Amino acid sequence: MSAAEKPPSDVLPPLRVLLCAPRGFCAGVVRAIDAVEKALALYGPPVYVRHEIVHNKYVVEGLKAKGAIFVEELHEIPSGTSAPVIFSAHGVAKSVPEDAASRRFFAIDATCPLVTKVHREATVHHKRGREVVLIGHAGHPEVIGTMGQLPEGAVSLVETAEQARHFTPRDRDNLAYTTQTTLSLDDTAEIVAILKERFPAMVAPHKEDICYATTNRQEAVKKVAGSVDAMIVVGAPNSSNSQRLREAAEREGCAIAVLVQRASEIDWDRFGNIASLAVTAGASAPEILVEEIIDAFAERYAITVETVHTVQEDVFFPLPRQLRPDAAE
Structure with missing residues (x-):
């Protein structure tokens, strides 16, 4: 029987699954997604978003279904619209808000702080x-x-x-x-x-620029990657922080380290003989996709799930000013 085929339920091989924590959404991603949803709730659709609000197809498609329209450049937005125009969490060049102002768009900046x-x-x-x-x-x-x-x-x-x-x-x-x-x-x-x-005189940042979420997720991966047969990183191929998690697992000696967006992308032939698996998620990947991955393995293995904690995250960023309850005051 091919590893891609599901074995009979009474002969499922055992699999130890280690869930990295923290994983998934960071405070900047939560803020950006909440900004689009709040704008839709306050102003109704459409809400225009320049570039993917975060690099995750599942999130983007979910927001599209609620009335968000994603564009790559401002010229794709109809002139004279009064709909909100939101800039993504990744930030934009100075020319973009200047262009939005010249077009008299109602611009909301969801750039991660x-x-x-x-x-x-x-x-x-x-x-x-x-x-x-x-x-x-x-x-x-x-x-x-x-x-x-x-x-x-x-x-x-x-x-x-x-x-x-x-x-x-x-x-x-x-x-x-x-x-x-x-x-x-x-x-x-x-x-x-x-x-x-x-260049010894080179001036460094006052505080590390690599964000807390990137640091924490990489450290969690490093903690477990050397002790498991395989690692799955849930994230998009254009997500920088997700790609870095996969690379961190490889660097720590994990023989099979793959990045997938959904369970449907898993190449089951690569996972046929594993006894242990670690799972993490990039900062723009929702937890529901982690659960989807684990459920897919549970159909093929008798899994036991453990969570491996490194640090507790409690960072919170408020919504952009235009979307806060006191905005009209």
Whole structure:
């Protein structure tokens, strides 16, 4: 019988499932999703959202069903609309709210406050005459938004340790760095170490830019990845923090580490002979999808589920000002 076929219920092989905690939604994602839902409740559909509010197809499709319309650029939104226009959690370039204002859109900024922190840091460094080095991945919406806070050429993007070794600044004694919030802790530490060794005067962030949720989820993965046969990360392929979780599991020696959005994507032939499995979820993946994955394994294995805790998260970000109860006061 193929591993892809479900065995008879009375001969299910045993499987120990370790659930990483924390996992799934972070405070910034909760705030962004709540912003769209609150806008729909207050103003009714449609509510326009520039870019996916978070990188999760399940979440986006759910909001579409409630009346949200997702666009990539503002010119796709009808002129003269009075409907809310929401910017995604990843943040946007400075030109986007300026464009929205010129079109007289009712704009609501759902950028994660921790991304906004990076924007402000970059702006302060620029005002102080420093060249800004941004550690991140080219093309990611957050990187596009951060680089778009400053004039073209003011930010230099460094993606890898190799690039850090060959980076040539305009003024080696007048540098500062910031980072994308969803990076690998280990990769970023290597890049920063190289830059600091080459440019000792480089100014660091006052507080780590990689967000608490990214840090916590990676640490939870590291705690269990070396002790299980396989790891499933629930998340979207375009989710940076989800990809970093998969990489963290591989780095810790997990032989099978895969990223899936839904149970239907699982390649069961890869999981035929495992006795232990860890499950986590990226910061934009809802818990219902974690449950879906576990249910799928429960149909093929006699599972026992344990939760492995690292830290307790209690971070909360209030809704954008326009959506708070006191907004009309």
